[in-house]
Amino acid sequence: MKITRIVMLEVQLEELRQKLFDRPGVEGAAFLLCGQSVSEDAVKLIVHAVVPIADEDYLRREPYGLTIASPALTRVAKLARYEALSVVFAHSHPEGVAEFSEQDDREEARLLPFLQARVPGRVHGTLVLTEHHIQGRLYTPDQVRVDEVIAIGDRIRSWTPASIEAIExxxxxxxxxxxxxxxxxxxxxxxxxxxxxxxxxxxxxxxxxxxxxxxxxxxxxxxxxxxxxxxxxxxxxxxxxxxxxxxxxxxxxxxxxxxxxxxxxxxxxxxxxxxxxxxxxxxxxxxxxxxxxxxxxxxxxxxxxxxxxxxxxxxxxxxxxxxxxxxxxxxxxxxxxxxxxxxxxxxxxxxxxxxxxxxxxxxxxxxxxxxxxxxxxxxxxxxxxxxxxxxxxxxxxxxxxxxxxxxxxxxxxxxxxxxxxxxxxxxxxxxxxxxxxxxxxxxxxxxxxxxxxxx
CATH class of the missing domain: 3.40.50.720 (NAD(P)-binding Rossmann-like Domain)
Incomplete structure (x- = not known):
């Protein structure tokens, strides 16, 4: 089974967190434009740029959900196709639950086919962020869990799905x-x-x-x-x-x-x-x-x-x-x-x-x-x-x-x-x-x- 990664720079993660948590108590979102690395052993998305969502493109921002206007999705898909990049949709869970919700599942069921149709031949994905954790999914084209999200800078930091492995x-x-x-x-x-x-x-x-x-x-x-x-x-x-x-x-x-x-x-x-x-x-x-x-x-x-x-x-x-x-x-x-x-x-x-x-x-x-x-x-x-x-x-x-x-x-x-x-x-x-x-x-x-x- 291929390993899966999403990799970004520390400064990109800081920028992403600023966009997602700019309003306390409600969800926020942004897009990540990514290069991809696909081999026999691994599938990896590498963040190239953080694309914020303008206030006017939010139709709804609530503690347990948000809705984004279709023109914003169309614009980012057009940019990704022109630049030959993948799209990762990232959003926050302000209540601190680092899991994809049933609402997230329903939204992804509409969003990912749109991205795959508008930007074909690319791996796309989603991220959910809390104050202390990150979890992701990739579509290759089928949905797979991201094994690890890595941020590199003065430190190398990593987030994985929760598990306690025994240490020799x-x-x-x-x-x-x-x-x-x-x-x-x-x-x-x-x-x-x-x-x-x-x-x-x-x-x-x-x-x-x-x-x-x-x-x-x-x-x-x-x-x-x-x-x-x-x-x-x-x-x-x-x-x-x-x-x-x-x-x-x-x-x-x-x-x-x-x-x-x-x-x-x-x-x-x-x-x-x-x-x-x-x-x-x-x-x-x-x-x-x-x-x-x-x-x-x-x-x-x-x-x-x-x-x-x-x-x-x-x-x-x-x-x-x-x-x-x-x-x-x-x-x-x-x-x-x-x-x-x-x-x-x-x-x-x-x-x-x-x-x-x-x-x-x-x-x-x-x-x-x-x-x-x-x-x-x-x-x-x-x-x-x-x-x-x-x-x-x-x-x-x-x-x-x-x-x-x-x-x-x-x-x-x-x-x-x-x-x-x-x-x-x-x-x-x-x-x-x-x-x-x-x-x-x-x-x-x-x-x-x-x-x-x-x-």
Whole structure:
């Protein structure tokens, strides 16, 4: 059975609540225009914009019901069809009952066929909000319950249909730290890890031992004996095996309930990139700039928080001059890797060249050497991986305090120093283009040109 999600930004949820609860004691409503993500495993609506309902378009607003004028429905349906977006009708229950009522059922029986006829070929939905809870339905085209509503921002918050799941006793020490609700949230999360090497393998292991419910590992590389100094779960006997296979075998052997699946392909191939859509969170553990550019687009268009990791060791003649780790959080509203100068269009161009073309351009002076192996030490890659996992835990729990709202952590490991920052997006950067936020599935995927796969 497919998982179902509705995802929005924290600022969109705040705007929605303002529209729905603007008059105490009576129901309120608004429309959400959404991108969609539909795969074999999941159906997800991603909020692109909140569309308020004008006072004059309410025919009735009462404590237990409301009626909206037909022209308002027609206008939003016309806009959704023009923009190729889905529609979610959201309304409030001021009395605090977070369940769909019989009146809601009757209204949906009229509203959803209208939306499906006016905006065909799209998933549509409904939401009911109380002061503390959210519950949803999707129509795919038949009605299905939304498994989870997620809001992302300074915190990652989640609402599910009420249920009390038992927690395995081996998470007791962790529950003592964060409480049972966070442990249940970790179990529901689907997290992608791009790269299964020096930073990706410790990230995956820590997420597994935290109790994350589902991990999806992406890497097309094969293990070499020179990787054994930093890849968790590996041995010299693994030479030549796919890194994701080694990681899955190791994580499965731990014996927790984490489901691990693998994508043995680099994400600059379209099929692999598409497989990231089902994730609630992604960790970028690659040292290449082209995959990082793809992660920037994924974060913006699918509202998926991405924690991008980097480790740089400056060593000269066997003496370390500096060791820097970095964790950058990518999502709509935050400065991206282009803004920060972490990646550049020129390096991406060079990485995308065929091997023959790259050798030719290096020889002719049009491209720098890219294949010189960088220093790597397990203590430094693991420290950066741990910092990234802690960033996720902070977004889930706020354990670093309400004032900690940075989007980048810089570790000067040789100086035992940590700095954080949060900068504005650069004017004209792709991450400032709000028209792309929450757009979800489009063709071509991520509006990018993808290489043809060859054997």
């Amino acid at each position: 006793p081996f998470f007791d020490r962790q529950v003592r730290a964060f409480g049972p609700d966070i442990q249940r949230l970790l179990r529901r999360l689907r997290i992608g890890v791009v790269g299964a090497g020096g930073t990706g393998s410790p990230v995956a292991e820590q997420l597994c031992r935290l109790g994350v419910g589902h991990l999806r590992l992406f890497d097309g590389d094969r293990f070499a004996k020179t990787n054994v100094n930093r890849v968790y779960g590996s041995s010299l006997q693994d030479d030549g095996r796919l890194k994701v296979e080694i990681a899955k075998e190791h994580l499965d052997r731990i014996g927790l309930a984490t489901a691990v699946d693998t994508v043995p392909q680099h994400i600059f191939y379209e099929a692999a990139a598409r497989a990231m859509r089902d994730c609630d969170v992604v960790f970028g553990c690659t040292d290449k700039e082209l995959p990082r550019a793809i992660l920037v687009q994924l974060a913006m268009r699918y509202c998926i928080p991405v924690f991008d990791l980097g480790v740089l060791i400056d060593s000269r003649n066997g003496c370390i001059a500096s060791v820097h780790g970095r964790v950058t959080t990518l999502m709509p509203g935050e400065a991206c890797l282009f803004c920060r100068g972490r990646i550049t269009a020129e390096t991406i161009r060079i990485e995308a060249l065929s091997e023959d073309d790259r050798v030719r351009q290096v020889r002719d002076g049009y491209a720098p050497e890219l294949d010189e192996p960088a220093p790597a030490v397990i203590a430094f890659t693991t420290a950066t991986a741990s910092a990234a996992v802690m960033e996720l835990l902070h977004r889930l729990t706020g354990f670093m305090g309400s004032e900690r709202s940075s989007s980048e952590v810089l570790l000067a490991l040789d100086q035992t120093r940590l700095r954080t920052n949060r900068i504005k997006s650069r004017d004209g950067c792709i991450c400032e283009d709000r028209s792309s936020w929450g757009r979800g599935d489009v063709e071509p995927f991520l509006e990018m040109v993808w290489p043809t796969e060859t054997k």
